[in-house]
Amino acid sequence: MTAEFTERDIHLALDGELPAERLNDFGAWLEANPDMKIKAARFDADRQRLQSALGPVAYEAVPGKLTEAILGNGSDLLGMSSWWRGAIAAGLIVAAAAGGYAVGVTGGPAGIARASDPVAERAVAAHRIYSAEKLHVVEVGADQKDHLIGWLSKRVGTTLQAPDLTPEGFSLVGGRLLPSGEKVAAQFMYQDYSGNRISLYVTQTAGSDETGFRLFENADARAFYWLDGGFGYAIAGAVPEATMEAVARAAYRQLLPGAAKS
């Protein structure tokens, strides 16, 4: 018996659309066609990867605004709301017990909102290069902080400050001057107690665009950045997003008034 299949059937089989009685023949066809077998295995592996990346989203806590959108404030719904709320809470506990795996994709300029600013990309690139340095992480160390800030302020063309990130667990290592397109950029490097590094990158931008607080991600590093008053600011690093966000917000708060002066 020579049952004929095509690549199309790989998808049908994977998606449970191939009639059960044809599965044996399909298996035999795969055995006889190693190329197709490899392809089928690859699609299967990709699907599993997709499932394990997205699966946990269903176990995250559902934001209150969504349950409220359905239930109103719940007062007029006679105990039903509390029943459902209870069920959702129970689901949460199960998810936590199962290991609390959740994908850290709380935000990102991906997909439909991909446009990023060169400031963010340059900050991430510069961070990768210098945070990996053991001996020459910075040009001027934090022991000469005043000199460092004065020098970089003069070169970048605005009154810079190295934000105090100690409440977030990061202390200043120092800084350096970098090229940024045709202009220059200042990089301040910070480090936490276990050696994780994040950097603040500041450069002059071409336009006077202003943005809110944005996240740029590529591969495994990310930057929170904003443009303000002709300057671009980015906090880059590869630490967990929640940590990055806390640090970036602290820096943002401290830098915004300073930036407005220039």
Place this chain on the structure above:
Amino acid sequence: MDEKRGAILAELPRLRRYARALVRDRDVADDLVQDCIEKALTRMEGWQSGDNPRRWLFTIMHNLFVDQLRRVKRRGVSVSYEETGGSALVTEPSQLNNIAAREVLQALQAIAPDRRSALVLVAVEGLTYAEAATVLGIPAGTVMSRIARGREELRKELEDASRRRTIRVVER
């Protein structure tokens, strides 16, 4: 009425997951879910109790997503990182899982939206081709071909990603 609200509530986790597959940004995805709920609530009269709420809700969400894509195409948008503080409940997975998950989600965003939605409905949400066809408003044969192309695109994106990963400077 309450029975229907309960049914929508029970679908929330899956609606959120589907939304997150469509638009990766968590806040944008939850906004999409909220729009979907609001639209669903205004249409509850037209929904028969016996009907599968999942298919009904996914259809509403899909149509909203298509509208959104059209708007974005017209304007061109960069996402703003709103101060929602919503990330507090997200626990970080182990580093390895994190990279694998991140890569596949990034790859998913890189493929064409119509292929992305077909692939996710079937491969993640477990809909049949016929169900996905209803949600997407296209023939089942088109679902099949979008999935096939989507899988090819995804594979290519993932191969590119792993190539980039091998040449990247390793931190720390």
